[in-house]
Amino acid sequence: MIIERIPCGVFQANCYVVGSENSGKGIVIDPAGDVDKIMKIVYEHELTIEYIILTHGHGDHIGGLLELKDKTKAPILIHSLDKDMLMNKEINLSNQMPMEPVEINPDKTVEDGETLALDDFEINIIHTPGHTPGSISIKIDKTIFTGDTLFKGSIGRTDLIGGSYDDIIDSINKKLVKYDNDVTIFSGHGPSSTIGIEKSTNPFIKKS
Numbered sequence: 001m002i003i004e005r006i007p008c009g010v011f012q013a014n015c016y017v018v019g020s021e022n023s024g025k026g027i028v029i030d031p032a033g034d035v036d037k038i039m040k041i042v043y044e045h046e047l048t049i050e051y052i053i054l055t056h057g058h059g060d061h062i063g064g065l066l067e068l069k070d071k072t073k074a075p076i077l078i079h080s081l082d083k084d085m086l087m088n089k090e091i092n093l094s095n096q097m098p099m100e101p102v103e104i105n106p107d108k109t110v111e112d113g114e115t116l117a118l119d120d121f122e123i124n125i126i127h128t129p130g131h132t133p134g135s136i137s138i139k140i141d142k143t144i145f146t147g148d149t150l151f152k153g154s155i156g157r158t159d160l161i162g163g164s165y166d167d168i169i170d171s172i173n174k175k176l177v178k179y180d181n182d183v184t185i186f187s188g189h190g191p192s193s194t195i196g197i198e199k200s201t202n203p204f205i206k207k208s
């Protein structure tokens with residue numbers, strides 16, 4: 001599996017290009033900006049982008065959304081509870097960021113437990129609310145893209161519109177920590193980690 005991390009956009013959020021060498025099909029997670037950099041990776045791996053999936057609706061993760069959709073013609077997917085955020089620059093905060101405000105109607109909404117098949121890999125949607133009501137984590141094989149829910153050694157903010165500290169703690173401890181220690185975590189900002197490292201070092205994970 002191809003996994004490329006591309007920090008981009010106003011707050012250098014991590015965009016990920018994930019694809020299959022066998023089928024040539026791929027997805028883009030959180031096109032935060034710098035679409036030329038994202039497309040360069042897509043072309044290098046000769047991928048056809050089938051979906052653009054958002055871990056949540058915040059402005060710092062969607063700055064390149066319109067341009068990337070225009071270039072790839074791929075549908076935009078977001079959890080139903082973050083749909084209104086994506087469509088409103090005041091809720092997605094893009095009107096307060098040093099960027100063009102973004103308001104987009106997604107092509108499809110996704111729900112907890114939903115699976116998208118992409119020939120030889122499966123994309124599993126895990127609803128992990130707390131940072132925003134519709135935050136999701138995206139599990140593909142032994143990898144989870146956690147957006148702004150779980151970071152290496154930390155967790156996402158819960159003081160923004162719709163945030164909930166209790167929900168993010170529950171999401172992490174009930175829906176993410178259960179995976180094997182060797183599952184890799186790719187988060188929305190900063191470096192990667194593993195479930196095992198987070199279980200032993202992250203202060204927000206409850207000791208069982």
Ligand SMILES: [Zn+2]
Nearest residue numbers: 056058131148
């Ligand atoms: Zn966020």
Ligand SMILES: [Zn+2]
Nearest residue numbers: 013060148188
């Ligand atoms: Zn962010």
